[in-house]
Amino acid sequence: MRKSNRAAAGAAAWQAVQHSNRPGTPGVGERVAALPRMLGSRLRGRYDGLTVPRLLMFLLAVAYVASPIDLVPELFVPLLGLADDVGVAVWLATSLMGETERFLHWEQREGHVQGRVVG
Template sequence: MRKSNRAAAGAAAWQAVRHSARPGAPGLGERAAAVPRMLMSRLRGRYEGISISRMMMYVLAVAYVASPVDLVPELFVPVLGLADDVGVAVWLVTGLMGESERYLQWERRDGHVQGHVVG
């Protein structure tokens, strides 16, 4: 993805996340820090709140956004070429932030800390 596309996709994702914040909800930093724990907890079978197919969609989205190859190249269709990158980035970021918020609730509700049950 070209640098300008990454910047536009990042800005759109940031706006989507910033406007989705609710009072009392975990902050952006806390949610972002929870993503690796969430993925590892899911892979280890401790957390069932996210499906393997959803995780694979996130992996594919990361690969698509990071890839220099576009499904809709900007050269041929400039507006759609940028829109597909931005759309995938916004979907990825908002999806991961929502999933990580649910994961943080699960951690707190069940007393899990860093993959260990507090007892």
């Protein structure tokens, strides 16, 4: 993906993130900080809210957005070539927003604070 397309996809994803941040929900910084804890909890088998197929979809989306190879090249269909990148980036951002919110609620229910169990 060209740099300009990455920038457009990133800007669209950021707009989606900003619009999905509702009052009373965790902020973007809190969600980003929760990502490594969520992955670690999933890999250790403690958190089963993130399914393996969903995790694979996230990894594929990251690889697609970062990859210079596009499913729909901009050379042939410029607008559609950009739209697929933006669409994947927006899906990834909004899906991660929802997934991290569920994880943060799970941490609260389970009594976890910053990845440690509160006794």
